[in-house]
Amino acid sequence: MAPSDLSKKYYKIKDAADILGVSQATLRYWESEFPEVSPLRSPTNQRYYTPDDIETLRIIYYLVKIRGLKIDAAKEQMRLNRSNISKRMEIIDRLSDVRDELELMLKAIEKRK
Numbered sequence: 494m495a496p497s498d499l500s501k502k503y504y505k506i507k508d509a510a511d512i513l514g515v516s517q518a519t520l521r522y523w524e525s526e527f528p529e530v531s532p533l534r535s536p537t538n539q540r541y542y543t544p545d546d547i548e549t550l551r552i553i554y555y556l557v558k559i560r561g562l563k564i565d566a567a568k569e570q571m572r573l574n575r576s577n578i579s580k581r582m583e584i585i586d587r588l589s590d591v592r593d594e595l596e597l598m599l600k601a602i603e604k605r606k
Contacts, residue, residue: 499512499544499547501544502543502544503533503541503542503543504541504542504543504544504547505539505540505541505542506520506521506532506539506540508542509540509542509546509550512547513547513550513551513554514554515554515558520540520550523550523553523557524540526564527549527553527567527568529571530546530549530550532546548579551582552571552575552578552579552582553567553571555578555582556570556571556578
């Protein structure tokens with residue numbers, strides 16, 4: 494989900510965890526490891542993530558969970574190559590959308606047979 498797909502201005506940690514498919518503890522850990530992630534806090538210390546925060550977390554998810562990098566390597570990639578990673582993720586998202594469309598078309602064709 495790209496930041497443009499996120500309709501709210503702020504998301505609580507539970508919502509952000511659901512969007513990313515990770516636990517709240519994972520988000521808190523990534524927040525402590527990656528200075529790029531700094532959600533706003535309420536007076537009661539409730540975290541509020543912006544769509545940009547969620548995009549940063551998506552990049553971290555991609556690096557750590559999908560590419561299998563260790564935290565230190567992911568930090569280095571974020572520092573050196575963030576714009577390239579964002580472009581790669583955008584391409585992957587587009588290709589996934591195209592694949593989903595093609596699968597729907599294939600199912601529709603198979604139903605006609």
